[in-house]
Amino acid sequence: NPAEQKKSSFTSKVSNTPVEITAYITKTEKWADKLFISGPVFANEEVEIVPEISGKITSLYINEGKEVSKGDLLVKINDTDYQIQLKKLKIQEELLIEKEIRMKKLLQMNGISKEEYENTLNQLNLIRSDIELTKAQIIKHEIKAPFSGIISFKSVSEGAYISPASKIASIVQVDPIKIDFSIPGKYANKLTIGQKIYFTIDG
Secondary structure, eight states: OEEEEEEEEEEOTTTOOEEEEEEEEEOOOOOOOOOOOOOOEEEEEEEEEOOSSOEEEEEEOOOTTOEEOTTOEEEEEOOHHHHHHHHHHHHHHHHHHHHHHHHHHHHHTTSSOHHHHHHHHHHHHHHHHHHHHHHHHHHTTEEEOSSSEEEOOOSOOTTOEEOTTOOOEEEEEEEEEEEOOOOOGGGGGGOOTTOOOOOOOOO
16 A cells, blocks of 8 residues: 655766656555445344233233343233142142052052052042143243343233233343344355454444
């Protein structure tokens, strides 16, 4: 790159006539081959928060524009009926556990048949399956953040009745973000995985 230009003259030995010449003083510099491209910016992840079941919202832990972490409780739907059912099932489980212990001892003493013992054991296993099923239903009454991000404006309030068709809010993940842009094919051989890009946003 030309940095400085100087003009000088010298006397020709042949004609003794001054001749004007142009000389350049050069120096090395770093060459930056920059390519400027425009394109839209997207959130890394974005989902609408909707319930799996219908019910009344008993607690709402959504603060618009605030960050939440993955697994944070956002919405609690009324699950009173399932909680009562779970308590009943656990009482039945305790009774059947005690019965199974007694029946096992009687079986070892040949006081009952193996079939009678297995019948009690099957009842216990059935109750335990019902407990797991009820717990799964209770979990559906809690809506948690699927990933860390920012909550958008909420569409419902505490006390509202919602269904799977109801939109509660949206959660977006903006760290990291995605940038969509295209590069002309003639620059393809200059691209490498892990290469840094620099970007600015209007405003």
